[in-house]
Amino acid sequence: MEFGPIWRTMMRSKGGYILIALQIAVTMAIMVNAIAIMQERGSKMARPSGLDEANTFAFVSVGFAPDMNNKALINEDLDTLRNLPGVKHVTASNSFPLRQGGWSEGLHREPGVGKSVSSSAIYFVDEHGLDSFGLELIDGENFAPEQVGWNSDTDDPWPATVIVSQALGEHLFPDHDGSYVGKTFYFNDDNPAKIVGVVKTLQSPWQGWAGVERAMLVPQRRDSEFVRYIVRTEPGYRDELMVQAEELLASSNKDRIIRNMVTMDEVRKLAYLGDAAMIKILTFVVALLTAITGLGLVGLASFNVARRTRQIGIRRALGATKTAIVRYFMLENFVISSIGIAAGGILAVGLNIFMVQAFSLTPLAWYVIPIAMVALWIVGQLAVAGPARKASNISPAIATRSV
Amino acid sequence: MFRYYLKLGTLSIRANPALSFLMVAAIAIGIGACMTIMTVKHVMSGNPIEHKNDQLYHVQVDSWNPDDPYEDPDLPPEQLTYLDAKALFDASRAFRQTTSYKISRVVQPEDDDARPFQTDGRATTADFFPMFDVPFLYGSGWDNAADATEERVVVLSRDLNEKVFGGENSVGRILTINGESFRVSGVLDDWTPVPKFFDLNNNPYEEPESLYLPFSLAVAGRFDRGGNTSCWKPLEGDGFEAFLASECIWVQMWVELQGESAKADYMQFLDAYVEEQKLLGRFPRPLNNRLYNPAEWMEYQEVVDDDVDVLLGLAVLFLVVCLLNTIGLLLAKSMRRAKDTSLRRALGASKLELFKQHIFEAGIIGVAGGLLGIAMTWLGLRGIENLYVEYDFIQHLVRMDWSMISLAVVLAVASALGAALYPTWRTCNITPATHLRLQ
Numbered sequence: 001m002e003f004g005p006i007w008r009t010m011m012r013s014k015g016g017y018i019l020i021a022l023q024i025a026v027t028m029a030i031m032v033n034a035i036a037i038m039q040e041r042g043s044k045m046a047r048p049s050g051l052d053e054a055n056t057f058a059f060v061s062v063g064f065a066p067d068m069n070n071k072a073l074i075n076e077d078l079d080t081l082r083n084l085p086g087v088k089h090v091t092a093s094n095s096f097p098l099r100q101g102g103w104s105e106g107l108h109r110e111p112g113v114g115k116s117v118s119s120s121a122i123y124f125v126d127e128h129g130l131d132s133f134g135l136e137l138i139d140g141e142n143f144a145p146e147q148v149g150w151n152s153d154t155d156d157p158w159p160a161t162v163i164v165s166q167a168l169g170e171h172l173f174p175d176h177d178g179s180y181v182g183k184t185f186y187f188n189d190d191n192p193a194k195i196v197g198v199v200k201t202l203q204s205p206w207q208g209w210a211g212v213e214r215a216m217l218v219p220q221r222r223d224s225e226f227v228r229y230i231v232r233t234e235p236g237y238r239d240e241l242m243v244q245a246e247e248l249l250a251s252s253n254k255d256r257i258i259r260n261m262v263t264m265d266e267v268r269k270l271a272y273l274g275d276a277a278m279i280k281i282l283t284f285v286v287a288l289l290t291a292i293t294g295l296g297l298v299g300l301a302s303f304n305v306a307r308r309t310r311q312i313g314i315r316r317a318l319g320a321t322k323t324a325i326v327r328y329f330m331l332e333n334f335v336i337s338s339i340g341i342a343a344g345g346i347l348a349v350g351l352n353i354f355m356v357q358a359f360s361l362t363p364l365a366w367y368v369i370p371i372a373m374v375a376l377w378i379v380g381q382l383a384v385a386g387p388a389r390k391a392s393n394i395s396p397a398i399a400t401r402s403v
Numbered sequence: 404m405f406r407y408y409l410k411l412g413t414l415s416i417r418a419n420p421a422l423s424f425l426m427v428a429a430i431a432i433g434i435g436a437c438m439t440i441m442t443v444k445h446v447m448s449g450n451p452i453e454h455k456n457d458q459l460y461h462v463q464v465d466s467w468n469p470d471d472p473y474e475d476p477d478l479p480p481e482q483l484t485y486l487d488a489k490a491l492f493d494a495s496r497a498f499r500q501t502t503s504y505k506i507s508r509v510v511q512p513e514d515d516d517a518r519p520f521q522t523d524g525r526a527t528t529a530d531f532f533p534m535f536d537v538p539f540l541y542g543s544g545w546d547n548a549a550d551a552t553e554e555r556v557v558v559l560s561r562d563l564n565e566k567v568f569g570g571e572n573s574v575g576r577i578l579t580i581n582g583e584s585f586r587v588s589g590v591l592d593d594w595t596p597v598p599k600f601f602d603l604n605n606n607p608y609e610e611p612e613s614l615y616l617p618f619s620l621a622v623a624g625r626f627d628r629g630g631n632t633s634c635w636k637p638l639e640g641d642g643f644e645a646f647l648a649s650e651c652i653w654v655q656m657w658v659e660l661q662g663e664s665a666k667a668d669y670m671q672f673l674d675a676y677v678e679e680q681k682l683l684g685r686f687p688r689p690l691n692n693r694l695y696n697p698a699e700w701m702e703y704q705e706v707v708d709d710d711v712d713v714l715l716g717l718a719v720l721f722l723v724v725c726l727l728n729t730i731g732l733l734l735a736k737s738m739r740r741a742k743d744t745s746l747r748r749a750l751g752a753s754k755l756e757l758f759k760q761h762i763f764e765a766g767i768i769g770v771a772g773g774l775l776g777i778a779m780t781w782l783g784l785r786g787i788e789n790l791y792v793e794y795d796f797i798q799h800l801v802r803m804d805w806s807m808i809s810l811a812v813v814l815a816v817a818s819a820l821g822a823a824l825y826p827t828w829r830t831c832n833i834t835p836a837t838h839l840r841l842q
Binding site for chain 2: 013015016019020022023026027029030033034037062064065066106114115116188191225226257259269270273274276277278280281282284285288289292293295296299300302303304306307351355358359360361
């Protein structure tokens with residue numbers, strides 16, 4: 001093999017080769033970390049909210065006349081909506097997952113104000129809440145209609161029973177094996193709440209919160225002029241029902257407006273807008289970076305071929321085959337790429353450690369590094385293939401000519 | 404000499420069009436990536452009230468849970484309870500003071516065809532407008548007396564005035580809001596401070612509210628709170644009175660203080676107030692009051708998303724790759740021209756002359772890269788705008804200003820000259836004899 005001559009040639013003009021290796025190393029550091037961030041965002045976006053998102057929409061009714069009878073209007077609205085063909089379940093709630101706004105509350109294992117042991121998102125719903133959200137009940141049971149009460153903005157809203165997400169149960173009672181049904185915790189001061197049901201997944205409204213998986217259903221309707229309805233439809237009915245619901249409710253009472261009509265798909269898109277944009281930006285960056293480094297390598301290889309025209313001619317004249325010439329340039333690229341990639345691996349890990357500390361990102365998965373290595377090797381070999389072929393076509397006669 | 408080098412540079416660049424283009428494009432893309440993110444960061448971390456940064460202070464007192472700080476490590480709450488906001492406002496110990504909170508209202512236009520619509524508003528006090536230099540198109544804010552008497556006055560944003568009154572001077576006209584009549588006292592001119600420094604609680608990058616009315620009136624009328632409310636202690640009793648008397652925080656307060664001594668005096672006043680409240684059994688935590696100016700407050704609230712810094716870091720590294728690429732190519736090019744250079748040296752060109760000539764060439768590439776880089780930045784910003792198209796406010800965050808444009812050119816030329824240094828130095832140190840021997 002020509003490894004020896006290649007290495008000695010490289011040692012003779014180190015500057016240029018160090019530059020290439022450095023460029024490959026920094027490219028690799030960026031690539032690895034960009035992929036790590038993309039992976040992190042991708043897995044965040046893939047988390048289920050617990051809802052039947054494809055068939056669910058939500059909207060708000062805001063009353064604006066003084067002294068409205070909120071309770072009567074809410075009951076009337078729920079009846080109207082539940083009687084629409086294609087509607088499966090409807091509930092009034094204060095919020096829903098991924099909405100970015102809602103109610104959270106500190107929870108205690110013992111009565112008293114003190115330091116809370118956990119916190120959870122609160123959804124005030126009626127007995128239809130479980131099915132309207134489309135949650136999977138894995139333990140216990142749903143609320144009975146008589147458990148659902150009314151509260152207002154300034155009342156104490158805490159009921160005797162709640163349904164919690166599995167993650168909330170685990171966070172509240174980390175040492176408890178078996179069913180969380182029947183366990184009791186406290187809202188601030190001394191309001192006990194007994195768990196009657198556990199759902200597999202129910203996210204909080206804040207997708208960026210560390211406790212995003214902790215949420216509970218509380219059997220209360222809110223006596224407020226501001227009501228949010230969550231409607232779950234039969235498959236395929238969602239879009240037409242959104243139009244119908246808006247028209248029906250807007251015309252049934254002129255002292256309120258219907259607004260914020262959204263599908264859960266739109267809500268998800270908005271909630272993860274930043275993450276989706278980050279993934280797109282980084283994909284673009286990695287593609288552009290690879291292209292620039294690749295083109296740079298092509299340019300350098302072309303230069304080297306041109307500079308060594310005579311030398312190649314001599315080698316050919318002395319009996320080197322075309323393949324040998326191609327192999328020389330490919331091997332040279334492989335050696336320099338390998339040095340760059342090795343340095344890049346160290347740089348990538350260093351950069352990742354820094355970013356994890358500075359921006360609390362998730363550390364990168366080990367297998368990203370070999371993937372990036374192979375990718376960069378391939379880019380390097382592809383970049384040099386063209387100039388190498390051109391080099392192999394140099395006529396041996398060149399050697400006889402004095403330039 | 405200048406024109407001669409310019410000509411030589413142009414010739415050399417034209418001799419390798421593909422390669423020269425690659426160098427220009429690499430610099431342009433690197434600069435474009437860097438400047439796109441830097442522009443976004445520049446806008447997001449701006450201070451729209453810089454000229455009053457040493458006069459305005461956000462008020463924080465630690466009224467929180469004795470067992471659990473509002474935020475680790477021992478940070479006071481970001482808003483005030485109604486009790487404290489009212490007491491501090493009524494004490495009127497600052498040059499100007501304002502308490503405010505975000506509200507949600509339904510506007511009912513007079514026109515029978517127009518449907519009522521919901522809009523964000525701000526319940527605030529008379530001093531809000533002069534404190535924050537809010538520009539008026541027509542009329543003005545209300546006076547302190549209107550705060551005291553809970554007068555039904557309203558200030559509209561320019562957009563809302565456009566929507567309800569067709570943009571005419573509506574001062575003195577009546578607007579129905581949630582079934583009640585308000586007199587318009589003023590209409591704002593365009594006003595979009597980025598970030599929305601006076602209330603960073605929900606989204607620091609959103610339009611300011613479209614209507615403003617007296618704080619006292621909003622509280623008395625129990626207007627819906629549109630911002631954040633946080634509580635640590637259960638309400639004592641039921642109803643709205645209990646809520647107002649509670650330890651729930653939901654009011655933002657700013658004071659205007661002229662001079663360092665005024666600030667020290669106000670701090671003393673705050674401490675004295677808290678000590679007094681402690682005697683009444685409130686404020687169970689240690690004394691922890693804070694007065695932050697707008698710049699400090701935005702820093703404290705970490706308004707710039709971490710993602711921007713992550714992207715900025717990657718963009719800088721990206722520029723490094725682009726520059727390494729350019730250095731490599733320039734070096735290869737100069738090595739290839741070694742014979743040419745040697746000949747010039749042999750014929751009497753000094754090292755300095757050679758240096759000037761090559762730096763000139765790099766300069767041309769740098770300027771071209773910088774100009775193209777500005778175009779790339781513009782494209783990059785349009786790309787970002789496109790990715791965030793569902794976010795209404797994005798148009799305010801992707802604006803390029805002259806300072807950013809000049810920074811792009813400076814960065815590009817500096818990068819290109821920096822990149823040219825090593826290859827040029829190598830060129831200048833060529834020993835002519837080695838290269839001329841073969842000929």
